Amino acid sequence: xxxxxxxxxxxxxxxxxxxxxxxxxxxxxxxxxxxxxxxxxxxxxxxxxxxxxxxxxxxxxxxxxxxxxxxxxxxxxxxxxxxxxxxxxxxxxxxxxxxxxxxxxxxxxxxxxxxxxxxxxxxxxxxxxxxxxxxxxxxxxxxxxxxxxxxxxxxxxxxxxxxxxxxxxxx
Amino acid sequence: xxxxxxxxxxxxxxxxxxxxxxxxxxxxxxxxxxxxxxxxxxxxxxxxxxxxxxxxxxxxxxxxxxxxxxxxxxxxxxxxxxxxxxxxxxxxxxxxxxxxxxxxxxxxxxxxxxxxxxxxxxxxxxxxxxxxxxxxxxxxxxxxxxxxxxxxxxxxxxxxxxxxxxxxxxxxxxxxxxxxxxxxxxxxxxxxxxxxxxxxxxxxxxxxxxxxxxxxxxxxxxxxxxxxxxxxxxxxxxxxxxxxxxxxxxxxxxxxxxxxxxxxxxxxxxxxxxxxxxxxxxxxxxxxxxxxxxxxxxxxxxxxxxxxxxxxxxxxxxxxxxxxxxxxxxxxxxxxxxxxxxxxxxxxxxxxxxxxxxxxxxxxxxxxxxxxxxxxxxxxxxxxxxxxxxxxxxxxxxxxxxxxxxxxxxxxxxxxxxxxxxxxxxxxxxxxxxxxxxxxxxxxxxxxxxxxxxxxxxxxxxxxxxxxx
Numbered sequence: 001x002x003x004x005x006x007x008x009x010x011x012x013x014x015x016x017x018x019x020x021x022x023x024x025x026x027x028x029x030x031x032x033x034x035x036x037x038x039x040x041x042x043x044x045x046x047x048x049x050x051x052x053x054x055x056x057x058x059x060x061x062x063x064x065x066x067x068x069x070x071x072x073x074x075x076x077x078x079x080x081x082x083x084x085x086x087x088x089x090x091x092x093x094x095x096x097x098x099x100x101x102x103x104x105x106x107x108x109x110x111x112x113x114x115x116x117x118x119x120x121x122x123x124x125x126x127x128x129x130x131x132x133x134x135x136x137x138x139x140x141x142x143x144x145x146x147x148x149x150x151x152x153x154x155x156x157x158x159x160x161x162x163x164x165x166x167x168x169x170x171x
Numbered sequence: 172x173x174x175x176x177x178x179x180x181x182x183x184x185x186x187x188x189x190x191x192x193x194x195x196x197x198x199x200x201x202x203x204x205x206x207x208x209x210x211x212x213x214x215x216x217x218x219x220x221x222x223x224x225x226x227x228x229x230x231x232x233x234x235x236x237x238x239x240x241x242x243x244x245x246x247x248x249x250x251x252x253x254x255x256x257x258x259x260x261x262x263x264x265x266x267x268x269x270x271x272x273x274x275x276x277x278x279x280x281x282x283x284x285x286x287x288x289x290x291x292x293x294x295x296x297x298x299x300x301x302x303x304x305x306x307x308x309x310x311x312x313x314x315x316x317x318x319x320x321x322x323x324x325x326x327x328x329x330x331x332x333x334x335x336x337x338x339x340x341x342x343x344x345x346x347x348x349x350x351x352x353x354x355x356x357x358x359x360x361x362x363x364x365x366x367x368x369x370x371x372x373x374x375x376x377x378x379x380x381x382x383x384x385x386x387x388x389x390x391x392x393x394x395x396x397x398x399x400x401x402x403x404x405x406x407x408x409x410x411x412x413x414x415x416x417x418x419x420x421x422x423x424x425x426x427x428x429x430x431x432x433x434x435x436x437x438x439x440x441x442x443x444x445x446x447x448x449x450x451x452x453x454x455x456x457x458x459x460x461x462x463x464x465x466x467x468x469x470x471x472x473x474x475x476x477x478x479x480x481x482x483x484x485x486x487x488x489x490x491x492x493x494x495x496x497x498x499x500x501x502x503x504x505x506x507x508x509x510x511x512x513x514x515x516x517x518x519x520x521x522x523x524x525x526x527x528x529x530x531x532x533x534x535x536x537x538x539x540x541x542x543x544x545x546x547x548x549x550x551x552x553x554x555x556x557x558x559x560x561x562x563x564x565x566x567x568x569x570x571x572x573x574x575x576x577x578x579x580x581x582x583x584x585x586x587x588x589x590x591x592x593x594x595x596x597x598x599x600x601x602x603x604x605x606x607x608x609x610x611x612x613x614x615x616x617x618x619x620x621x622x623x624x625x626x627x628x629x630x631x632x633x634x635x636x637x638x639x640x
Contacts, residue, residue: 072516072520074475107584107602108564108584110521110544110545110558110560110564110586110587111412111586111587112456112457112470112501112545113514113516113544115433116456116470116472116477116498116500119454119472119475119477120475120476120477120498122475123472123474123475123476126475127475141475142431142432142433142454143433143454143472145433147387147389147410147412149385149607150385152383152384152385152605153605154604154605154607
């Protein structure tokens, strides 16, 4: 499992370099490759936080706990794909962990539409993780629309940070 | 676009979910219809043919209406106020004055700057005195305490120049409901002078907001149309959003995160119990009542895709009304229940569409620049109010075919219009840039009379209920 995902990760990194624009057209997730034998570099071993906590997850994947979207979009682009692959690798290593994907929108949308849009974004992340082999039974999805911003200003930079799907470990 | 029966998956029900209801406050009793009283004054009738009609909105505001304190036959303490029926009569006149003034409809002069008529003058006004003060219209009334603790409130409207009674009515109310009599009197005056349907005796459900932008507490709350009789219905531990009063005021539909997910609940105001609108694992949003209260529309996301569903208010199978890979959300019935206006991004951005009540004949109606969101059909049937997104968010109206679009407000983010019961005034919520603070505002159809409603804390998602019986 580890090998497979690491290979995908390497492939995806290359793709990511090629496609520098933040938002490429919607891409299909890479086809899983059957590749056994090669030993890969170990997953970074976070110290301090216990397995099964958000801190442990964040220490392992860094900023890849969250993916970001363009205005009104919900497609997983190459940058998002790389982040979700890092997540999939982590979840493959710790199969006992269940988690929630929280979908969010920026404040420049109407309330109800944003709840639907956040759901769409969270579901796009969920579908991508499932395509990478994460069991759907381990994933919950919840939309908060524009109700829970992380960046509080009313400008493009804040809105870009709020258009997100964040994976959160359920303890 | 055939509506598919969704019975197998969605066995919906009025399913007791009170176990989940962790966020509800104590229930409040809703009072029933107001009883009409015989106005025990002279039998003089307003003569037909001397009706006062105004067609131009600007002209209404020039009508000087004197509203002195309501008289009483005998000053008696009431369960509502110890100062007695005399003091209550002054309060009733103040409420009527505020109603007429705050809505930008007339130029009323209230009891605090007018002489108080005696009880016998209620049916025999001193027309010459009032004419000398420049009043064109005169409101008289009385408050009488009955031995059973109830109040009788009489309301009379006179044309000062013609020295004629235009209309009168009386109501019996529980002492605690004295404001309803003031609203009924306001409605009587408003309807007689404008020819329009009443709207003051109505209530508003909304979301009360407190706390910083990233930890906002959102509670379900209700109030009278003038902001009085305010109540919080939820405690604030779970986010509550998008309430809608049932047409008979017995229930409120709203979204709550009380079980961790966005779900629509039917909250019974009388019993304080609430049930899920649809008993399944999918998130449900954007609840709406049909005009007769028999059906509920809700939007549900299945595998990320949101469509609009209809379910009988008493429970049963849901019918899927839209079936489209785009986001279809909301929905507002025409007053006759035959059509539904809703929003969809199936064309690439939020636009407004109309369909038959069974989901057939879905047609886009908004073709002006910008986006069309949160459409709400006017109770009069002739207009649709919506959130127009074109840079900023503004409240706009259009006719039911999408023509005649007019923008009514100019805020940075004005959102989610709701109609007054008579279709003359629109409330919405306005959010401030950066702070995220919000308040309920209202505007009339001219776009000229805009004001903020007084609420104890920040407020959003107003939902105006119908006129009360």
